[in-house]
Amino acid sequence: MAETVFKTLAFFLSIYALLPTALARLFHFGVKSRVPAGAGRVALTFDDGPDPRYTPQVLNILKEYQVKACFFVLGRKAQAHPELVARIHQEGHEVASHGYNHHLSWLLGPRGIRREVQRAASVIEEITGRPPRLFRPPWGLFNLYSLFLGRLHRQQVVLWSFMSWDWGRRSTPDSIAQRVLSRVKDGAILVFHDSDDVPFAAPGAPGKMLSALPAILAELKERNLEITPLTELFGAAAPGKSLFARLWHQWEKLFLFLFRIEDVFDGGKPTMFRVALRKYRGKTLPLPDGTVLRRGDLIGELHMHNEMLREINAGAGNDPAQMAFTAKKATLQALAALAGKLAEDPRYQNVKAVAGVSILHRGSRLAGFSAFAVSPLTSRLVGWYENLLLAIFHPAGRDRVSRHRKKLTPRLLVMSKEELFRRYLDLKKGH
Numbered sequence: 001m002a003e004t005v006f007k008t009l010a011f012f013l014s015i016y017a018l019l020p021t022a023l024a025r026l027f028h029f030g031v032k033s034r035v036p037a038g039a040g041r042v043a044l045t046f047d048d049g050p051d052p053r054y055t056p057q058v059l060n061i062l063k064e065y066q067v068k069a070c071f072f073v074l075g076r077k078a079q080a081h082p083e084l085v086a087r088i089h090q091e092g093h094e095v096a097s098h099g100y101n102h103h104l105s106w107l108l109g110p111r112g113i114r115r116e117v118q119r120a121a122s123v124i125e126e127i128t129g130r131p132p133r134l135f136r137p138p139w140g141l142f143n144l145y146s147l148f149l150g151r152l153h154r155q156q157v158v159l160w161s162f163m164s165w166d167w168g169r170r171s172t173p174d175s176i177a178q179r180v181l182s183r184v185k186d187g188a189i190l191v192f193h194d195s196d197d198v199p200f201a202a203p204g205a206p207g208k209m210l211s212a213l214p215a216i217l218a219e220l221k222e223r224n225l226e227i228t229p230l231t232e233l234f235g236a237a238a239p240g241k242s243l244f245a246r247l248w249h250q251w252e253k254l255f256l257f258l259f260r261i262e263d264v265f266d267g268g269k270p271t272m273f274r275v276a277l278r279k280y281r282g283k284t285l286p287l288p289d290g291t292v293l294r295r296g297d298l299i300g301e302l303h304m305h306n307e308m309l310r311e312i313n314a315g316a317g318n319d320p321a322q323m324a325f326t327a328k329k330a331t332l333q334a335l336a337a338l339a340g341k342l343a344e345d346p347r348y349q350n351v352k353a354v355a356g357v358s359i360l361h362r363g364s365r366l367a368g369f370s371a372f373a374v375s376p377l378t379s380r381l382v383g384w385y386e387n388l389l390l391a392i393f394h395p396a397g398r399d400r401v402s403r404h405r406k407k408l409t410p411r412l413l414v415m416s417k418e419e420l421f422r423r424y425l426d427l428k429k430g431h
Contacts, residue, residue: 017106020147024159025140029257030147033159035233037187042220043230044069045160047098047136048195050077050084054206055194059091061210065217067227069093070158072136075100075120077195082127089128094229096134097121097155102198105137110145117153133231134158138198147254158230160191166209167193169202173211180212181219189230252306261303264337271334274303277347280355282412287370291416293353300338300348302356302413331367332424339424342417355414368423369413379410 023029035043044062049055050073062069071088073095078085089095100119108116117135125131135155137146162183166176180190192213196205220227255261256274263270278301285293293299308330342348357378361371 020142031157034187041228043189046194051195068229070230072096072098075123085127097132102138161188167201167205176212266337272308273334276301297352300354336424353416361411371411
């Protein structure tokens with residue numbers, strides 16, 4: 001019994017805490033840990049303040065060297081020292097959120113995380129007159145909710161390029177400066193700490209950072225590395241979409257990342273298709289051009305780009321004839337781009353066919369696809385999912401689903417690579 005409980009807890013911790021943190025820290029999913037390189041710029045950030053002992057000294061040094069930084073402040077400290085936050089803002093630095101209490105996200109549920117973010121944002125907005133545009137989770141740790149919370153609350157989540165370890169007990173001014181200057185390069189986000197009263201911070205550690213900071217700033221200037229505010233480099237999370245739309249967008253990004261599904265581009269712009277390299281797992285399928293698709297053959301697995309479909313449908317208005325014309329044109333463009341990708345990308349050299357399951361298969365035969373029935377379980381799952389997407393992304397989606405539910409049954413659409421090339425590769429070359 002105890003072993004079962006332990007395994008269940010370990011599995012839950014892995015999914016809820018360890019996986020999201022690995023995605024963010026190792027693969028930079030949904031976060032920024034560098035600024036765009038190529039222009040000789042770095043960013044300077046400070047965590048855990050404001051602190052009446054250390055923050056004013058940091059501000060004095062920054063003013064002396066005429067550089068701007070980003071302060072990831074704790075909401076409770078900002079509430080206790082509003083004059084320091086006001087000074088940070090008035091002197092042209094960015095005031096960003098580090099949460100309200102510096103709590104460990106692994107021990108918080110979605111409601112607790114949301115409360116931390118909202119309380120901190122409310123305090124910062126009350127002092128500065130605007131909500132924070134950037135967020136950094138305490139210790140850079142995430143859970144399933146906090147991995148997306150920046151986008152959900154219209155805040156860009158920012159980590160760092162490497163640690164300065166300025167908060168450690170054994171650090172010295174020389175070791176801090178050496179550690180930073182030996183690793184800093186174009187595009188780096190530097191992190192320091194202007195407080196020592198959070199867990200694991202050594203008492204007096206910010207004093208060592210303050211001793212090292214002038215030498216670091218002078219050397220960055222000597223190397224022609226310009227310290228640039230973070231929001232000037234990549235802004236904040238895009239506003240304007242509903243909470244549901246932002247949540248769905250983040251889920252889709254995670255799905256595409258985990259299953260290695262990539263956009264098919266035409267002239268640098270995404271088309272209505274996405275593709276992934278897969279092994280075919282179904283039954284043997286003879287295709288009209290003589291190709292026989294067998295279990296284990298490589299295929300390009302097709303997926304619809306839902307945002308592009310929404311744009312295509314929105315551009316056509318509510319005119320059914322215009323919608324059909326626009327959809328046909330977009331499909332031909334996407335198939336030509338797909339043919340070009342399979343011809344040029346060496347990873348797809350041995351692909352035998354392209355295939356995808358879809359409820360949108362009317363006219364697919366004219367485009368070169370063969371339609372096959374799918375298993376009842378696949379039909380139910382894919383049908384439910386794609387009907388949901390149709391209702392969300394199609395301008396008349398809900399009405400169309402209700403009126404044509406029996407006709408909107410999933411089919412496996414398959415086209416051999418040879419047929420794809422024969423029909424569309426010349427279109428891509430001509431384009």
